[in-house]
Amino acid sequence: MLLPxxxxxxxxxxxxxxxxxxxxxxxxxxxxxxxxxxxxxxLCVLMGKRCAREAADxxxxxxxxxxxxxxxxxxxxxxxxxxxxxxxxx
Numbered sequence: 001m002l003l004p005x006x007x008x009x010x011x012x013x014x015x016x017x018x019x020x021x022x023x024x025x026x027x028x029x030x031x032x033x034x035x036x037x038x039x040x041x042x043l044c045v046l047m048g049k050r051c052a053r054e055a056a057d058x059x060x061x062x063x064x065x066x067x068x069x070x071x072x073x074x075x076x077x078x079x080x081x082x083x084x085x086x087x088x089x090x
Contacts, residue, residue: 013059015039
């Protein structure tokens with residue numbers, strides 16, 4: 001599983017949080033809401049989640065982890081075992 005660069009995740013998470021605050025401060029502002037939703041979508045794609053809140057939580061966990069393996073264990077996702085070719089296929 002390819003994981004995104006932590007710097008990019010941190011940048012997108014900051015952007016999401018900033019636009020969340022702007023949107024909550026002025027909920028009638030359609031431009032702010034649109035930008036907030038766009039930033040949430042970007043975070044979803046980056047973290048492989050379907051919901052912006054889940055993506056933000058996953059991004060925070062990923063940024064707290066020291067290694068990608070720790071992130072995988074937190075997600076309860078196991079790397080797939082390597083398939084070795086059989087002797088007949090060689």
